[in-house]
Amino acid sequence: MAAQPKWFPPGADCDANQAELFGRDLEEHFELPERLADKSASLVEAVNDFHYAMLNDHERNEFYRRALAEQIQPSDIVLEIGTGSGLLAMLAAKAGARHVYAIxxxxxxxxxxxxxxSVNGLADRITVINALSTEVTVEHLGGQRADALVSEILGTLLLGESALQYISDARERLLKPDARIIPAGGRQLISLVESEDIKSITSVQSWGDLDLRAFNVLQDTVSLVFTKQYGFRFSSTKHKMIVSKATVADVDFHTDGEGALPLEMTVELTAECDGRVDAVLTYWEAYDSREKTSVMSTEPSATEGNFARDMQWGQAIQLVEEATETGPQPFHVKKGDKLELVVRFSEDSAVMQFSLQRA
Ligand SMILES: C[S@@+](CC[C@H](N)C(=O)[O-])C[C@H]1O[C@@H](n2cnc3c(N)ncnc32)[C@H](O)[C@@H]1O
Structure with a gap:
């Protein structure tokens, strides 16, 4: 593969058993159950941070169950990148796959x-391979390429966990040329939002007759921050959509690879109502197949009834400023105003940054 991804799965210790152990920061008189004492800190933290919520996102599980049931043939060798608890590998086996290799x-x-x-009686149909997918070769798969690839290595950002690198690497080295890939692709989407709630935790105006606005000189308007880092569900905030939805990346996992996305691009937008743009909100859609029969989405309106999804993926926001010499000012718009959103991707497409300007 061209270059190693910069993002590695938490606790990826398959060939270096020297990971820091969970409980390393606990004082000696604090309790630590035996079952956790030999586990890597990043593994326990990752599982408790999102794996349980992810496994309880039943709509997510159903999206994969249905996609596998529709696309897997009885003769298929299926490869999974990142099996975690083994759930998707087991769904692939239950969908009828001849054999599943779960990395x-x-x-x-x-x-x-x-x-x-084993507990589920599927050990003879699934082989677990303890390795980073980039280290797996066709020999691990019994000397044959796979007919289908399934993975759920999507982050709060569609490509935030280097799905583009890991999937394209597996596609080129481990899959047959016409292999099915689940999910087949997805779109990274954005909205421009006004939200008094978000403004109230990311800037300050005044208290009584005291003007505190100069403090906003330290406001971070360059970082994309996950809503779960802030600790709120976006759908629970009071907000108004100034631009309701726009695509900033359209990815096809059957063809795209490293370098598929530009480092920088500009998206033309039009304000749909009068208001103030406080933030760029990001979320994504992923498709079961190239026909896009079924969609899995992290859009706030689609996750309102899905607490688990908001807690594991959620969305991300980057604050917007009207840059002035005295510091950031609110970005006011009128309905019909033409705007330009500059979108920057990191070299591995895993990180994004935005700048909003008037056209
Ligand atoms: C988001 S979890 C999904 C787990 C499971 N597939 C599911 O859907 O319930 C991703 C898992 O993939 C593993 N992982 C991510 N990228 C990987 C890679 N390139 N090679 C091997 N494992 C990977 C992580 O350690 C983690 O256990």
Whole structure:
């Protein structure tokens, strides 16, 4: 593959058993259950941070169950990148796959997946490979390329966990040329939003007759911050859409790879109502197949009834400023105003940054 991704799965310790152990920061008289004492800190943190919520996102599980049931043939060898608990590998086996090779970078996770697969009576149909996907070769797959690839290595940003690199690497080295890839692709989307709630936790105006606005000189308007880092569900905030939805990246996992997205591009937008643009909101859609029969989305309106999805993926926001010499000012717009959103991708497409300007 061209270059190693910069993002690695938390606790990817398959060939370096020196990961820092969970509980390293606990004082000696604090309790630490035996079952956690030999586990890597990043593994336990990742599982408790999002794996449980992810596994309880039943709409997510159903999206994969249906896609696998519709696309897997009885003769298929299926490859999974990042099996975690083994759930998707088991769904692929239940969908009728001849054999499933389930890759997992974390050794404890791989052992757990193996155990859970045995508990479910599927051990003869699934082989767990404890490695980073980029280290797996066709020899690990019994000398043959796979007919289908399934993965759920999507982050709060569609490509935030280097899905483009890992999937294209597997596609080129480990899949047959016409292999099905689930999800087949997706769109990274944005909205421009006004939100008094967000403004109230990211800037300050005045208290009584005291003007505090100079404090906003420290406001961060360059970082894309996950809503779960702020600790709120976007759908629970009071907000107004100034631009309701625009695409900033359209990705096809059957063809795209490293370098598919530009480092910088400009998207033309039109304000749909009068208001103030406080933030760029990001979310995504992923498709089961190239026909886009079924869609999985992190759009706030689509996750209102799905607490687990908001808690594991959520959305991301970057604050917007009207740059002035005295510091950031509110970005006011009138309905019909033409705007330009400059979108920057990191070299590995995993990180994004925005700048809003008037056209
Ligand atoms: C978001 S979880 C999904 C787990 C499971 N597939 C599911 O959908 O329930 C991603 C898992 O993939 C693993 N992972 C991510 N990228 C990987 C890669 N390139 N190679 C091997 N494992 C990877 C992580 O360690 C993690 O366990």
């Amino acid at each position: 997992e970078a974390n050794r404890h996770m791989a052992q757990l997946a193996q155990h859970i697969i």
